Amino acid sequence: MKIYIKKTIQIPEIPTDVEMESGTLRDLLDTLLRHTYFVKEVIDPATGELSLDGLFRVTLNGTAYHSLPDGIETKLHDQDTITLTLVLIGGG
Amino acid sequence: MKEYSVIGTRVPRIDAREKVMGEAKYAADYSLPGMLWCKVARSPYAHAKILNIDTSKAERLPGVKAVVTGKDFNGWTWGFMATTRDEPPLAVDKVRYMYEGVAGVAAIDEETAEEACSLIEVEYEELPGVFDPEEAMKEGAPIIHAYRPNNVSVEYHWNFGDVDKAFADSYIVREDRFETGRVVTGFLEPPASLAYYDPSGQITVWAAKQSPYFHYRHLAGCFGVPLSKVRVIQPYIGGGFGGTKNDSVAGDFCVVMLSKKTGKPVKYIYTMDEVLTTCRRRHNMTVYNKMGMTKDGILTAIETKVIGHGGAYTAIGPLTMFLTGYGTPAPYRLPNYKYDAWRVFTNNPVSAAMRGHGFTHTRFACDIQMAMIAEELGIDPVEIMMRNAIDNPKRGDVYRAVNGFKLKTCGIKEAIKAVAEDTLWADRKKMPTEDGPISYGVGISGTGYHGGARQLGHQACAAIIRVCEDGTVNLLTGATDCGQGSDTVLSMMAAEELGVRYEDISIKRVDTAYTPVDPGSYGSRVTLLAGQATQLAARDAKKQLLEAGAKAWGVKPDEIEITNGVVSLKGNPERRMSFEKLAKIACYEGAGAVILGRGHSDYGVEEHLDFNNGTGEGGINFSFTSQTVRLGVDMETGKLDVTDFTIAHDCGFPLHPVSVESQNEGGAVQGLGQTIYEGFIMENGRTYNSTMLDYKMPRSTDIPTIKLINIITDDPDGPFGAKEASEGSIVSTPPAVIDALHSATGIWFKELPVTPEKIVKGLKEKGKWMK
Numbered sequence: 001m002k003i004y005i006k007k008t009i010q011i012p013e014i015p016t017d018v019e020m021e022s023g024t025l026r027d028l029l030d031t032l033l034r035h036t037y038f039v040k041e042v043i044d045p046a047t048g049e050l051s052l053d054g055l056f057r058v059t060l061n062g063t064a065y066h067s068l069p070d071g072i073e074t075k076l077h078d079q080d081t082i083t084l085t086l087v088l089i090g091g092g
Numbered sequence: 093m094k095e096y097s098v099i100g101t102r103v104p105r106i107d108a109r110e111k112v113m114g115e116a117k118y119a120a121d122y123s124l125p126g127m128l129w130c131k132v133a134r135s136p137y138a139h140a141k142i143l144n145i146d147t148s149k150a151e152r153l154p155g156v157k158a159v160v161t162g163k164d165f166n167g168w169t170w171g172f173m174a175t176t177r178d179e180p181p182l183a184v185d186k187v188r189y190m191y192e193g194v195a196g197v198a199a200i201d202e203e204t205a206e207e208a209c210s211l212i213e214v215e216y217e218e219l220p221g222v223f224d225p226e227e228a229m230k231e232g233a234p235i236i237h238a239y240r241p242n243n244v245s246v247e248y249h250w251n252f253g254d255v256d257k258a259f260a261d262s263y264i265v266r267e268d269r270f271e272t273g274r275v276v277t278g279f280l281e282p283p284a285s286l287a288y289y290d291p292s293g294q295i296t297v298w299a300a301k302q303s304p305y306f307h308y309r310h311l312a313g314c315f316g317v318p319l320s321k322v323r324v325i326q327p328y329i330g331g332g333f334g335g336t337k338n339d340s341v342a343g344d345f346c347v348v349m350l351s352k353k354t355g356k357p358v359k360y361i362y363t364m365d366e367v368l369t370t371c372r373r374r375h376n377m378t379v380y381n382k383m384g385m386t387k388d389g390i391l392t393a394i395e396t397k398v399i400g401h402g403g404a405y406t407a408i409g410p411l412t413m414f415l416t417g418y419g420t421p422a423p424y425r426l427p428n429y430k431y432d433a434w435r436v437f438t439n440n441p442v443s444a445a446m447r448g449h450g451f452t453h454t455r456f457a458c459d460i461q462m463a464m465i466a467e468e469l470g471i472d473p474v475e476i477m478m479r480n481a482i483d484n485p486k487r488g489d490v491y492r493a494v495n496g497f498k499l500k501t502c503g504i505k506e507a508i509k510a511v512a513e514d515t516l517w518a519d520r521k522k523m524p525t526e527d528g529p530i531s532y533g534v535g536i537s538g539t540g541y542h543g544g545a546r547q548l549g550h551q552a553c554a555a556i557i558r559v560c561e562d563g564t565v566n567l568l569t570g571a572t573d574c575g576q577g578s579d580t581v582l583s584m585m586a587a588e589e590l591g592v593r594y595e596d597i598s599i600k601r602v603d604t605a606y607t608p609v610d611p612g613s614y615g616s617r618v619t620l621l622a623g624q625a626t627q628l629a630a631r632d633a634k635k636q637l638l639e640a641g642a643k644a645w646g647v648k649p650d651e652i653e654i655t656n657g658v659v660s661l662k663g664n665p666e667r668r669m670s671f672e673k674l675a676k677i678a679c680y681e682g683a684g685a686v687i688l689g690r691g692h693s694d695y696g697v698e699e700h701l702d703f704n705n706g707t708g709e710g711g712i713n714f715s716f717t718s719q720t721v722r723l724g725v726d727m728e729t730g731k732l733d734v735t736d737f738t739i740a741h742d743c744g745f746p747l748h749p750v751s752v753e754s755q756n757e758g759g760a761v762q763g764l765g766q767t768i769y770e771g772f773i774m775e776n777g778r779t780y781n782s783t784m785l786d787y788k789m790p791r792s793t794d795i796p797t798i799k800l801i802n803i804i805t806d807d808p809d810g811p812f813g814a815k816e817a818s819e820g821s822i823v824s825t826p827p828a829v830i831d832a833l834h835s836a837t838g839i840w841f842k843e844l845p846v847t848p849e850k851i852v853k854g855l856k857e858k859g860k861w862m863k
Contacts, residue, residue: 008702009410010246011175037239040167041174055174057700085700086173088411089309089549089611 001078003028008085011036025060026050026072028082057085097656098588099812102750106580106599107328107573116328119284119300124357127286128157130347131205131360133195133212134370135187138439138777139221139234142186142194142214149211150197155204158353159212160346161195168314170340176245176406178237179442181314181345186219188236188404189441190777191370196346198358221777225378225401225436236404236437245402245435246410250417250706252494253428255384258393262384266465270457271843272826274376274401274772277446278762278789279337281330282362283371287347289315291355295348296323302332302574303612308604310340311348326602332574333762334445335372338614339407342370368782372444373772374452375400375412375435381457385465389476393428394420396454400435403442409435412443414703415450415710420458421493423504423540423716424480429494431706439777445614447762448541448822455539456844459827464840473831474512477538477718481505484805496699496707497542499714501805501815503742507718508538510740510801517720517738525836529862530724530733535831537719539824543816544712544809545615547701553622554608555629557586557689559637561679563657563672565592567599567629570610571622576818577751578618582626584748585811589630591654592671608692616816619747620712621693623811628691636687640678641669695809713807716742717820719760721796721832727855727862730848732768734796734829742803744815749802752817757798759818763825765790771845 004017013036020028030050033042044051050072052058058065060074061081068074110116147159162184171177182193195212199205222228222236228243235241259265285299295317301307304324312319329337343360350358362371380397398416402409417431446452466476481504485491491499511517520534558566567586573579583597600607610622638649641659645652645667653662660668678687701708722736739756746752769788773780781787806813826844834840839854855861 008700008704008708009173009175010248010704036175038175038177041177086175087549088173088547088551088701 001076003076004079004081005032006081006083013037020076023076024072025065025074025076025082028076029058054089055087057087059083096588096812098584098594099747100745100749103580103584103594103748105577105750106583111328118281118330119286119298119327120361122286122298122327124286124288127357127359128198128200128350128354129202129205129360130196130198130343130350130358131202131209132193132342132346133197133209134191135183135194135216136190137187137216137218138190139219139236140187140216141219142183143217144215145195146213147195149213150208153204153208153211155200156197156208157356158198158350159195159208160349160353164349165314165345170310170313171406172408173410176410178239179405179407182342189439192404193342196342196350198350198354221439223438223440223777225399225438228436228438229434236439240437243437245406245437246413247434248413248417248431248703248706250431250495252430253393255393255395255428255430258428259382259384262392263387264465264468265382265384266461267380267382268457268461268464268842270379270381270460272377272379272453272456273766273770273844274774275374275766275770276368276787277333277335277372277374279331279333282364282367283336283341283343284361285344285347286357286359287351288357289348289352293317294321294323296325297348298325298327299344300329300337301326302329302337302572303614304572304602304604305570305610306338306612307340307344314345315348315352323603323605326572329572329574332613333447334449334614335374337574338612339372339444364784365782368787369779370441372407372442374446375402375409375443377401377416377453379453379457381461383458383461383465385469387469389466389469389471389479391424391426391480394426394458395430396420396457398433398453400433401440401443402435402437403440404437405442407442407444409443410703412445412450414701416453417706418495418497418710419451419540419542420454421495422499422714423482423502423538425482426494440774447759448819449615451541451823452826455823456826459537459539460830460840460842463831473536474508477508478505481508481538497709500809501713501744501807502716503803503805504538504540504716504718506803507716507740507742510803511536511718511720511738514720514738514799514801516722516736529726529728531727531836532722532724533832533834533836535721535828535833535835537824537828537831539820539827540714540716541816541820541823542711542714543616544620544695545617545710546621546695546697546712547710550609551611551697552692552694553610553625554690554692555622555625556608557629557633559633559675559687561675563596563670563675565590565597567597567626568607569622569626570602570604570607571618572602572613574613576755577748578613578622580751581619581748582622585623585626586630589627590634592657596657615711616818619814619816620810621695623814624693624695625691627811629689631689632691633687633689636685636689637674637678640681640685641674644677644681712809713744713815715815715817715820717824719821719824719828721828723829723832723836725833725836725851727860730851730855732848734764736796737798738801739798739821739824740801740803741817741820742805742815743817744805744807744810745813746802746817747812747814752802753800755818756800756821759821760798760825761790761795763822764829767826767829767844768846
């Protein structure tokens with residue numbers, strides 16, 4: 001399945017679309033973000049898990065992920081669009 | 093326009109007495125018992141690997157209590173955006189600009205700390221440096237950051253409409269190259285901080301910070317402590333202007349780490365040499381601008397290519413490059429627009445934000461080009477501006493720019509008309525044009541700047557109003573007055589909303605332990621967002637008071653009004669009491685009550701900033717400024733004498749006329765400095781003019797006569813109709829000065845600063861030099 005990725009800031013390491021067999025939003029974000037320059041910002045050092053709140057606003061097809069019934073465990077479907085919007089917070 | 097009791101009056105600034113009498117305390121004035129002093133050891137190279145640091149000799153020097161290096165910070169890095177946090181508190185594996193900090197020392201006095209720094213032995217492997225961004229972008233250039241092997245820190249490519257077709261259909265198209273100068277933010281108070289890391293793990297700092305909550309987050313992140321254990325107490329601030337005092341510097345992190353190691357308070361004060369060689373400076377930019385117009389002088393398209401000289405780290409650079417292109421579609425109607433920008437790493441000190449953030453570069457280029465085209469077409473410069481200027485939308489209407497931002501008010505036409513009718517422009521042909529070697533000229537500009545910065549994130553301001561039982565009022569907000577006068581304006585707003593006197597309001601300085609969190613003082617946002625928060629907090633407190641008064645009088649709350657500290661019935665003004673009495677009734681009746689009003693700004697974010705596409709709402713409204721300048725040029729020496737400014741500024745409504753005047757004057761003088769005096773003289777990463785004697789900022793004797801005209805547009809989105817009045821004139825001044833210089837010499841100067849040497853060179857090239 002093809003998943004589109006929109007970004008509001010420049011992240012050269014993250015492509016505009018990916019092909020994947022199946023997976024969840026967490027699976028995709030994990031794959032995308034663990035290969036970026038800023039990986040240490042998005043991984044909780046205590047748990048090793050993704051920690052996005054306060055850094056990125058993530059929407060799936062226009063809906064914030066935390067508003068989805070399955071949250072970050074939401075299964076992805078062909079032609080889904082994920083949008084990553086950086087949360088700008090001075091000093092943060 | 094509504095009449096106000098306090099708003100719009102010429103009250104003295106709330107902090108004037110303390111500052112004038114020398115009673116204001118700044119960060120450098122604070123001391124604690126047992127305090128140690130910190131100095132930072134710095135790299136002599138612009139680009140070098142750090143192979144080893146030996147601090148043993150420094151540690152053995154009597155009086156030295158601790159030494160820290162970059163490794164003490166465990167790989168923590170920081171920066172404005174989470175995706176580009178590439179700057180360490182002290183260099184770790186390599187240094188990327190000359191005098192970058194490599195170690196910090198805490199000692200019993202400054203001299204001992206300084207001596208200890210000289211004893212720190214650093215083994216470097218010098219690397220080739222690159223100092224010009226166009227060189228840095230070339231294949232084979234030294235790589236400054238491994239994660240950006242092409243040295244491009246950030247790049248944008250925006251496209252609105254069809255510029256190619258528009259240019260093809262244009263009667264005239266100009267392409268020009270412009271350069272804006274390398275300049276300092278210009279605060280007179282250098283960065284300083286006193287830090288104490290107490291045994292419980294609480295960090296307390298008294299720090300000269302324009303946005304203390306930035307620093308509070310930096311310290312929490314750097315030292316791994318919760319925000320609730322970080323306390324930034326804000327002294328008076330001796331100027332900010334963006335950049336350095338909105339960021340943290342090496343000294344800030346060192347003093348906290350050294351305090352943690354020694355258990356003592358530690359203080360640093362940067363020297364002005366450190367400010368001028370290591371602190372943030374305004375991005376200088378190379379702007380390739382292409383502008384098309386019809387035969388009637390109507391703008392058809394603008395295509396702008398910008399190379400931002402980024403320096404060694406990213407900092408706030410991505411936002412700078414966004415803002416540089418964002419505002420181009422105002423104040424003139426622009427149907428087609430293309431923007432390509434590259435911010436490039438070089439081995440120079442870091443470029444960051446500064447007053448007029450981003451807009452100063454492209455408005456300079458666009459305004460000058462419009463004037464050039466007016467000359468070529470034989471159209472009067474005022475006429476060409478008026479033909480293209482955006483009309484002030486009717487109330488309820490919205491003008492939408494080609495890249496999507498909205499304007500509900502636009503006073504540019506009124507501003508242009510006002511300066512055009514003023515004697516400086518209107519009578520310019522009656523004034524002398526020559527006097528011996530001096531040639532006189534008058535220039536004009538028309539520009540805009542956005543205010544009320546808000547983006548997705550922690551962007552709401554908040555305020556608390558505490559009504560004391562004697563009827564006096566405390567105002568607490570996290571918003572910082574760094575000299576721009578916001579404490580005065582916020583106090584005026586609180587007084588107006590409550591119905592009390594200005595002198596009954598006492599605003600407290602920011603203390604992150606007690607004041608509400610605040611996004612910061614930048615982007616001309618404090619009056620608008622903290623102002624709205626203050627209004628809402630005051631209304632909340634007033635509601636509680638009116639309910640108490642209504643109960644006492646047996647009426648409804650909306651039957652009572654409060655004006656100038658007097659509480660009365662609207663239908664029977666003879667029934668009255670003092671505000672103090674109302675406060676006592678509210679506080680003491682029944683079980684008593686604590687009257688606390690709270691409010692936070694609720695502007696929200698309608699359209700997020702999309703950095704990649706150039707869209708979004710980055711602010712609340714735009715101010716507009718038109719300016720004229722009169723100057724004389726010595727045609728032999730190139731020396732400039734700028735004698736007069738007339739500035740017409742649309743600030744919506746001048747809430748505090750004294751501040752509006754001083755902010756416009758200060759911004760214009762700062763703009764003048766950056767146009768004709770200021771510029772870092774650098775070679776291979778070394779700054780040569782690192783004293784206030786050699787880095788020439790305007791002095792009081794250089795200031796022209798300044799006349800300010802307020803343009804009132806009463807913006808529906810600003811509290812009391814306000815728009816920004818801090819940054820517009822730093823944008824309008826450079827193009828107006830260059831236009832005046834052209835009027836005097838016939839030459840268009842496109843590289844700032846325009847020094848006497850450049851003027852003489854230009855005169856010689858045109859055969860106009862008066863020997």
